[in-house]
Amino acid sequence: MKLAAKLTFAILLLLALLLNLGAAWLIGSGFSAQLQAAAQQNAAAHRAECYQLQKEMIDTPELETQPALVTLYGQQRTAQAGAGLAILSEDGAFLYSGTGMKNGWQPVLRSVNAGADSMTYAKEGTNVWQMFASLVQWQGRTLWLVSSCDVSEVFQLRNQQLVGFVRLELIAFVGVTLAIWAVSRRLTRPLKTLEETSKAIAAGAYDRRTGMTGTDEVAGLAASFDAMAEAVEQRAQQLDLAVRQREDFVSAFTHELKTPMTSMLGYADLLRSAEVKPEVRQRAANYIYHETKRLRWR
Numbered sequence: 001m002k003l004a005a006k007l008t009f010a011i012l013l014l015l016a017l018l019l020n021l022g023a024a025w026l027i028g029s030g031f032s033a034q035l036q037a038a039a040q041q042n043a044a045a046h047r048a049e050c051y052q053l054q055k056e057m058i059d060t061p062e063l064e065t066q067p068a069l070v071t072l073y074g075q076q077r078t079a080q081a082g083a084g085l086a087i088l089s090e091d092g093a094f095l096y097s098g099t100g101m102k103n104g105w106q107p108v109l110r111s112v113n114a115g116a117d118s119m120t121y122a123k124e125g126t127n128v129w130q131m132f133a134s135l136v137q138w139q140g141r142t143l144w145l146v147s148s149c150d151v152s153e154v155f156q157l158r159n160q161q162l163v164g165f166v167r168l169e170l171i172a173f174v175g176v177t178l179a180i181w182a183v184s185r186r187l188t189r190p191l192k193t194l195e196e197t198s199k200a201i202a203a204g205a206y207d208r209r210t211g212m213t214g215t216d217e218v219a220g221l222a223a224s225f226d227a228m229a230e231a232v233e234q235r236a237q238q239l240d241l242a243v244r245q246r247e248d249f250v251s252a253f254t255h256e257l258k259t260p261m262t263s264m265l266g267y268a269d270l271l272r273s274a275e276v277k278p279e280v281r282q283r284a285a286n287y288i289y290h291e292t293k294r295l296r297w298r
Contacts, residue, residue, distance in 0.1 A: 023165045064089065074086075074087055086144075111133040112144055118133055119131065129148040208229065
């Protein structure tokens with residue numbers, strides 16, 4: 001994987017982590033605040049219903065013993081308050097159920113089992129309710145009042161915010177990815193130049209340089225690389241000069257040897273192959289002797 005791709009991936013990963021943590025905190029804190037505010041408002045409405053039921057118990061002493069009266073009261077309050085209600089006897093028997101749920105008796109019993117002045121949640125499909133259960137007593141008579149308050153809008157708002165954030169994040173990531181990729185390519189371009197220059201020098205182009213300027217770390221590295229390349233070029237030139245000088249020396253030395261050696265070879269062949277006069281033989285021997293002695297001390 002190229003360095004630009006690694007930088008892009010690392011930055012995107014960090015950005016995604018920070019964005020998602022921030023969004024989770026913002027949406028979660030807003031959702032919790034709205035849910036708590038709804039709970040406080042619904043708890044107050046539930047207490048008001050408890051007072052209303054206690055007043056009805058005072059006004060209608062036979063309320064618990066007349067199911068029709070309980071049903072009538074529950075229907076009236078459900079219509080007036082706009083919230084779901086369930087009224088149960090002290091032992092948990094249903095006297096009225098108008099929670100607005102298809103299977104409301106299960107959440108009602110869970111709320112009663114949770115204890116007096118408790119709050120539980122009930123879910124059915126996409127709808128969510130806060131359930132409040134309280135004991136309402138008057139002169140030894142006891143009823144359970146359970147209120148079901150729809151808070152689906154709070155959950156729907158949170159879900160909409162999550163979906164909106166995901167869409168916005170995807171759009172932002174496309175733009176950010178392109179921007180980061182372009183910046184990464186620009187930042188790593190000097191390294192590409194260094195790589196190409198080093199390959200050219202390795203191939204024999206010792207005069208190749210990066211030519212980069214600047215004050216950052218990469219520019220400093222390029223300057224050091226150019227200085228190293230300059231030293232390598234000078235050393236290569238010195239080696240080339242030494243090789244040429246050695247070749248010139250060998251050529252000159254060979255030439256210096258060739259002339260006397262030719263004459264010496266001729267005199268030696270003369271002495272070897274023919275009878276010559278004593279003075280000629282002496283002259284040839286002297287020449288061979290003196291030339292050999294001269295070559296020895298060179």
